[in-house]
Amino acid sequence: xxxxxxxxxxxxxxxxxxxxxxxxxxxxxxxxxxxxxxxxxxxxxxxxxxxxxxxxxxxxxxxxxxxxxxxxxxxxxxxxxxxxxxxxxxxxxxxxxxxxxxxxxxxxxxxxxxxxxxxxxxxxxxxxxxxxxxxxxxxxxxxxxxxxxxxxxxxxxxxxxxxxxxxxxxxxxxxxxxxxxxxxxxxxxxxxxxxxxxxxxxxxxxxxxxxxxxxxxxxxxxxxxxxxxxxxxxxxxxxxxxxxxxxxxxxxxxxxxxxxxxxxxxxxxxxxxxxxxxxxx
Numbered sequence: 046x047x048x049x050x051x052x053x054x055x056x057x058x059x060x061x062x063x064x065x066x067x068x069x070x071x072x073x074x075x076x077x078x079x080x081x082x083x084x085x086x087x088x089x090x091x092x093x094x095x096x097x098x099x100x101x102x103x104x105x106x107x108x109x110x111x112x113x114x115x116x117x118x119x120x121x122x123x124x125x126x127x128x129x130x131x132x133x134x135x136x137x138x139x140x141x142x143x144x145x146x147x148x149x150x151x152x153x154x155x156x157x158x159x160x161x162x163x164x165x166x167x168x169x170x171x172x173x174x175x176x177x178x179x180x181x182x183x184x185x186x187x188x189x190x191x192x193x194x195x196x197x198x199x200x201x202x203x204x205x206x207x208x209x210x211x212x213x214x215x216x217x218x219x220x221x222x223x224x225x226x227x228x229x230x231x232x233x234x235x236x237x238x239x240x241x242x243x244x245x246x247x248x249x250x251x252x253x254x255x256x257x258x259x260x261x262x263x264x265x266x267x268x269x270x271x272x273x274x275x276x277x278x279x280x281x282x283x284x285x286x287x288x289x290x291x292x293x294x295x296x297x298x299x300x301x302x303x304x305x306x307x308x309x310x311x312x313x314x315x316x317x318x319x320x321x322x323x324x325x326x
Contacts, residue, residue: 057211058131058154059085059165060204061123063179066092066171072103072111073201074168079107080205081212087123087165088116120167120179128162129154132183133203134174135196143185150187151210166207168200229277240281241268244288 060078065071065088075086088095095116104111117123124130131150132142145153154164167183169175180186189198189206198206213219245264254260276284 057083057085057158059087059127059163060208061087061089061120061130061165061167062091062200063089063120063167063175064092064170065200068093068097068099069103070171070200071097071114072100072105072107073199074204075100075104075107075110075114077201077205077208079104079110081208082215083208083211084110084113086110086114088114089120089123090118091116120182124165124167124182126163127165129157129185130165130167130183131185131187131207132167132175132180133187133189133207134169134180135188135191135198136174138177138180138186140177140181142180142183145185145187147187147189147206147210148213150185151207151214153185154211155214166204168203171200229279232276232278232281236278236281237272237276240285240288241271243285244271247288 060074060083062071062074065074068091071086071088071091078084078086091097093099095114096111101108101111115123131145131154154166157164166187167175167179169179187207189203191198244267248254248267254263
């Protein structure tokens with residue numbers, strides 16, 4: 046039985062679930078597929094039938110995948126139009142099929158897709174995966190580098206991993222991301238040294254460098270910390286603004302309560318001394 050006679054274009058491998066039990070798992074597989082650009086989902090004898098509202102709800106708006114689902118009575122008919130099929134399994138099998146990891150499998154699927162071939166990936170039942178004769182219908186095996194002591198993956202997790210590798214294999218650079226950090230000009234040494242001088246002056250005014258003989262080493266340590274990060278110019282402006290705020294205002298005299306000059310106790314020591322001299326005159 047086939048739910049739809051429409052054949053989707055070969056834009057990626059078909060994901061084939063063999064006798065899935067829960068509609069929720071089918072929906073989560075559809076969601077994982079949509080995350081990474083796959084759209085063709087085939088079901089072989091879903092236990093609770095099809096369509097499934099539970100699957101649609103779990104798909105989290107991946108409706109285009111759910112709407113295009115094709116249902117088959119037999120696995121052989123589900124893979125009949127495909128040129129190449131991977132079977133996923135976590136167990137060693139007594140056969141002579143090549144075994145690949147997910148990275149290599151993703152690249153192999155991409156190469157075949159670019160050559161115009163139709164491909165698919167088989168996923169077994171939630172409880173025990175695929176039978177040997179079902180694996181026998183595939184061309185190669187793909188297995189994930191999981192902990193042998195706990196190797197069972199939920200089908201949605203397994204589909205997510207394979208969908209991710211499929212998407213990654215199509216990138217010019219496999220480390221590419223959809224967005225990146227802002228492109229900021231590195232700060233000049235003059236700007237960095239200006240921050241050092243400002244910070245040193247603010248700390249000196251508050252008696253930070255104690256005892257006095259240790260000041261040179263303490264200054265060296267501060268500079269080492271601040272130069273390690275490789276600051277960009279906008280980042281130095283943020284730091285300088287923070288230091289300036291701490292230098293001029295406090296919880297006792299917050300911004301908006303008047304000039305910090307109104308409270309001699311909050312002024313840097315040097316400014317306070319200058320005010321005392323002015324008062325004496």
